[in-house]
Amino acid sequence: MKAGAILETVIYAADPQAAGRFYRDIFGLEEVRSVEGRFVFLRCGGQMLLIFNPEATRDPAHQNGIPAHGATGAGHLCFRAEDGAELDRWRARLAGAGIPLEHEQIWKGGARSIYLRDPAGNSVEIAEAAIWGL
Amino acid sequence: MKAGAILETVIYAADPQAAGRFYRDIFGLEEVRSVEGRFVFLRCGGQMLLIFNPEATRDPAHQNGIPAHGATGAGHLCFRAEDGAELDRWRARLAGAGIPLEHEQIWKGGARSIYLRDPAGNSVEIAEAAIWGL
Numbered sequence: 001m002k003a004g005a006i007l008e009t010v011i012y013a014a015d016p017q018a019a020g021r022f023y024r025d026i027f028g029l030e031e032v033r034s035v036e037g038r039f040v041f042l043r044c045g046g047q048m049l050l051i052f053n054p055e056a057t058r059d060p061a062h063q064n065g066i067p068a069h070g071a072t073g074a075g076h077l078c079f080r081a082e083d084g085a086e087l088d089r090w091r092a093r094l095a096g097a098g099i100p101l102e103h104e105q106i107w108k109g110g111a112r113s114i115y116l117r118d119p120a121g122n123s124v125e126i127a128e129a130a131i132w133g134l
Numbered sequence: 135m136k137a138g139a140i141l142e143t144v145i146y147a148a149d150p151q152a153a154g155r156f157y158r159d160i161f162g163l164e165e166v167r168s169v170e171g172r173f174v175f176l177r178c179g180g181q182m183l184l185i186f187n188p189e190a191t192r193d194p195a196h197q198n199g200i201p202a203h204g205a206t207g208a209g210h211l212c213f214r215a216e217d218g219a220e221l222d223r224w225r226a227r228l229a230g231a232g233i234p235l236e237h238e239q240i241w242k243g244g245a246r247s248i249y250l251r252d253p254a255g256n257s258v259e260i261a262e263a264a265i266w267g268l
Contacts, residue, residue, distance in 0.1 A: 001227050002162030005179045007261055007268070008212035009143040012205065028136030032266070045139045047181075048266050054207060067236045067249045069257040071146065073188060073205035078142035093135050102201045115201045123203040127141055132166070132182055134141070 008048045011075045013120035016040045016051045022119050023049060026097055027079065049077070078113070078125035080134075087112055090126045107131045142182045145209045147254035150174045150185045156253050157183060160231055161213060183211070212247070212259035214268075221246055224260045241265045 013019035020040030023029045029042035029049060038056045042049045054070030056062055081087040091114055094101065102123075103115040111130040118124050147153035154174030157163045163176035163183060172190045176183045190196055192204030215221040225248055228235065236257075237249040245264040252258050 001223060003178055003213040003260075004216075005214040006140070006143045006181050006183065006211060007214035007263060007266070008210070008259065009140045010210040043266070043268075044137055046263075046268055047140050048212075048268075049140065050210075052210075057210075058207065065237060066239060067251075067257045069208040069210040071205035071207035071209045073192065074203040075205045075209075076142070076144040076184075076186075076191075076203040077140060078182075079137040080139040080141035082138075089135060103199060105200060117201075123201045125142065126137075129141060129180075132141070132177070134177075134180055134182075 006047065008050050009077055010050045010052060010069075011077055011118075011120070011122050012054045012071050013051050013118070013122070014053060014055070015120070016053050018119045019051045019122075023051070026094070026099065044079075074117075074121045074123055076123040076125070078127050080129050081126050083128055083130070084112060087114065087126060087128055090114065140181065142184050143211055144184045144186060144203075145211055145252075145254070145256050146188045146205050147185050147252070147256070148187060148189070149254070150187050152253045153185045153256075157185070160228070160233065178213075208251075208255045208257055210257040210259070212261050215260050215262050217264070218246060218262055221248065221260060221262055224248065 016039050029044050033041045040051045058068050058070030060068045105113045111128040113125050113127040115125050163178050167175045174185045188204030192202050194202045239247045245262040247259050247261040250258050
């Protein structure tokens with residue numbers, strides 16, 4: 001058997017609502033559910049981005065039977081850009097929103113990634129799918 | 135602008151090679167690149183699962199300009215099952231491989247998730263896409 005897709009990608013933030021607003025406002029994700037101080041769930045195409053406060057989710061007593069988890073420190077995720085033209089539109093979008101780029105990487109073969117930080121300090125990348133041959 | 139897809143999902147493991155073998159052997163992911171003690175990159179359909187040793191990636195001196203990141207504690211991710219029949223095939227696959235289920239959740243509406251742990255302690259879920267209306 002092969003898993004065909006990742007349905008939920010998770011990052012952590014001490015203030016999930018602030019992080020959720022960032023992903024909604026900057027990346028256009030659709031907020032599906034939010035519980036103050038605990039989590040925000042957002043839709044990104046056919047996938048979900050779940051943002052949890054690790055102080056809440058790592059406590060089994062507050063998980064209603066759902067297995068506990070919760071990490072601290074900067075996480076990382078990467079959004080897909082179809083091509084270099086879309087990446088350039090994202091660069092303009094971020095500049096217009098006053099969000100500094102931390103780094104730009106030109107990979108072997110010429111496809112590119114740009115990097116920024118979310119309000120919780122997670123490393124956010126936007127990459128041309130070609131960097132993985134996808 | 136809207137981000138259309140998450141290209142890279144990240145989890146952390148002190149032994150990324152051991153975790154990588156687990157995702158390759160149990161979930162059928164394709165190993166794309168591996169550097170001992172640092173990372174394993176695996177393909178899952180049109181997405182990538184990146185497994186990093188946070189002790190390595192959080193050190194800017196070893197990142198060659200790529201922004202540092204690295205979290206500790208149990209993370210979480212969820213693979214997509216198309217329907218309940220696929221979820222049942224995963225349950226049988228896990229039982230055959232001797233991997234205990236930590237929990238089964240029946241969500242409102244009847245769609246289900248099953249939960250297990252990877253070798254690094256991350257919480258791995260397999261869920262019917264219907265739990266998110268996807």
